[in-house]
Amino acid sequence: MISIKLDNVSLAYRLYEKLTLTAPDRRLGGLGGKIGRSGGKQVVQALEDVSFELKAGDRLGLVGPNGAGKTTLLKVLYGIYQPSAGTVAIEGKVDALFNINIGFRPEATGRRNIVLRGLISGWTEAEIQEKMPEIIAFSELGDFIDVPFKTYSQGMAARLAFSAATALDPEILLMDEWIGAGDAQFQEKAKRRMDELAEKAGIIVLATHNESLLESVCTKRMTLKNGRVEAFTTKPAERAGTRAKS
């Protein structure tokens, strides 16, 4: 059964300051987690007591100001960051889309990048070749697929990254806000694919500032501020259902 369960997850990490001769600027802004001191060391409290539970078919939208902990939370869910307290229990095959450039080599062609990305995700060469035509078709990159990745626009890169990440049917898909980089037509296509994924009883966690994307894709909404959960709301089922199908 595909599920995500977080219990009082906190993440604190030490900040390593660069050696500098200039006076540090200690004016605190309203963004980001809390920077505290412990034994003379700077510690960032990026997440604090985050608990929630998601079941198959849930689509969670993470909202909050810059630095609220959205990406950090996604990275905890993906297993890149180990929480300093609390437990994370995840059932299901997870794939994630963070920064577009992560995991892509600028000098390699789009096609080669799909192969590398597939290998990194643990696919076999045969699986990659089998999925290749579909990924290329979905990305609509055409002949550009054999051109180095560095020549792609942000939108083209987003198309390739999204197509590759969703091609092997992840059960849980984590996405950072960059999805807005694609054009309207591609965003529409991406939304449809996310709907399909959720209908197949998958889970989507999407961090975004884009209200309309949030409205049309997500069934649940979690607001983070300074690393803490400020609100967790569930959309009425029938409304979410009609949205998903529209």
Place this chain on the structure above:
Amino acid sequence: MIAALNGAFDDISKAMRLHRVWIALAHEDIGDQHRRTTLGPLWMLVNYLAFIGTFIFVFKTKDTDSAGYTAYASIGLVVWFYLMEMISLSVPLFSREASFIQGTRLPLFVYVMRLTVQCIIRASYSVAGCIVILLLSGLGISAEWLLSIPGLLLIVLATPAIVMVFAFLGAFFPDAQFIVGNIMRVGTFLTPVFWAYHGQGGIQNYAYHWNPFTYFLEVVRAPIASGEFPTHPFVVTAYISLAFWAVALLLLGGYRKRVVFLI
């Protein structure tokens, strides 16, 4: 400590299952480094030949055995180039891989193996150059040359551990990049790469006996230069390699989850 070792072995076994990833990435690295150049990776062979040519031209004296010195210096330089490149590239390894480490769940050992494969591919060009030089030097091929193979294998087996230790050093202590860079530059002269030790005293005595690099060079060089299996250097190199593996496993097990916050 048991938990740390378990973590390390878990990371390594996951990475070994992903061998296609590090082999593919290492090939990409080599390709990228020589992109748009006419000679491509053959530049590594040219670099080596230019260096060794200069050494032989400058340091060969009338009274030294010409073929013997050519073999001595050319083998020494192959191993030294390999060690120098491997160690210098290891220190900034994790910060160089920051985008992958912060964006994927690849085990850290994947990056270690990626660099290992890259260094081996690069070294194979100098090895090819070295073999050509040995054949041209007039030394005469002999079966004893095969005794170099255990030494070469030992160095290759030690490589992932050395890479890992220096990569962690670089992650925790960024100044290490410059310190190690300087040590390796000085090491070219303090290691018997192109000078031979004939029982001299003074600095050369210390630079020969107390320098771990000496033993790494000798395990490969001695069988070809003197026709004997270098038992003592082999044992010392094996001990150094084991020590590196022990430290590397403890570092990997204990700190692999911390690296992402350091880079």
